[in-house]
Amino acid sequence: MAETHSLQDMRQQAAVAAKVFIQRDYTKGTVCQFQTKFPSELETRIDKQQFEETVQTLNNLYAEAEKLGSQSYIEGCLACLTAYTIFLCMETHYEKVLKKIAKYIQEQNDKIYAPRGLLLTDPIERGLRVIEVTIFEDRS
């Protein structure tokens, strides 16, 4: 995270040309999913397929976090029996997946987006409302 911040500070010295916001997709209900539609502002910067793959992977990771499966039920029942005090000591499944997501975004930024003058912001920093893509001015 500290790396990202120093990277961001560096980037702030490079002028921010624009910001694109990928909104949430509510067609499947209240689960966290983002729209995979490719924004027109990024057409000159990145491959449509590459971008859609990133968003789709993020969607899959969020779906995994919120999945109603046997693991989440066991966690829920155990929590209920202990009057939910285990939430104070244990890291929940959701939090573990959020860490995975943060790592994935960091990796994508380093490998794919930073060389193209773009920066993805982790949606959790925006309250899981949007994926913020910052477009920096093209120095070349």
Add this chain to the structure above:
Amino acid sequence: MTSCEYQQIDPQALPTPTPAPPPHHGNDRDKREEPKRPRRKWQVFPGKNRFYCDGRIMVARQSGVLPLTLGLIVITSGLFFIFDCPFLVKHLTSCIPVIGGGLFVFVVITLLQTSLTDPGILPRATPDEAADIEKQIDNTGNASYRPPPRTKEVLINQQVVKLKYCFSCKMFRPPRTSHCSLCDNCVERFDHHCPWVGNCVGKRNYRFFYTFIVSLSFLTAFIFGCVTTHLALRAQGGKGLVFALQESPGRYPFNHKRVLKFLSVFSLISPSSNVPMLSLTQPPTAVELVICFFSVWSILGLSGFHTYLVASNLTTNEDIKGSWSGKSGEGVTNPYSHKNIFINCCSVLCGPMPPSLIDRRGFLPTDESVQTAGAGIELPPLAAKSEINVEVKCLDFAVSCTG
């Protein structure tokens, strides 16, 4: 400062408010003196919440009657343990204080968790996001004309759902989210604002709230039953109806002891019983009896109502408004329900625990922390149109009244 100036300013560097009061300079001085103590996000939180333990604990500004709730539970249980348990342990079984103690601890823990947990507050939109949304909405831009409520329609599981724009938080509210005017926050899966608990009940603390009211109904029913038994057993000591029945066991070939205990309850309500006399000799027990009698019906009713809501995956807000009951049209069904009672219950009560989105203990980036000295007012001035801020606030109030 006109609105044009605000639009030209880079949102990354928030401007300081023009009337620069001494506290602002004071904060700057503090920053210079203590550069190693950046501010935490809870210190600039725009909603009406109070934070303790450096942001670890949060409550709504209006704590409502939470002290009363806690007081009633503690006092009633305390009286029970002090005055009734010794008698009942001697005459019945020693399991009674154990069960009572377990229920009491459970109730208090779940009550505190309901009150002190973030209910699922959505952080407000950043200025960039708000500007982006404003661009997408078709706006006449006329300052004196009251803009129509902004809505967006989405299709969820083949059901049309309208998303409303929140003027306070500057974003389109996700489905099932509502803005609580008491806490001034948008809360996900908003159920209701509970004054007894002193907090909103939403996505993150609904399971705590449900467990609290169910365990509380067990506790009040248990105490009510024990207190009634206690009084009944004491009545047997006097020349009551029960004592007379006990004199002739031959007439009752079946388990007459159980029948006697059952009938002893009625002896309390018959006019010839010694209850008034007993109450005078056992005032704490009488107090418990009165409190439990009135609480047990209301709490049981509330538990039953919420069990129905859990089974059909509804919120109190939706149930009251009749969003999915078909009043507004035909073929309107709840799009969030899994159409199976068991799955609905599991998903609401045992589903994955979502994280808190407001990150109250996170640190503000250093450039933001210097400018947010005038806490709470940094967002509205950066909206595109400052001249309609008053109009916007009035409209927001109207919108929040309608939900």
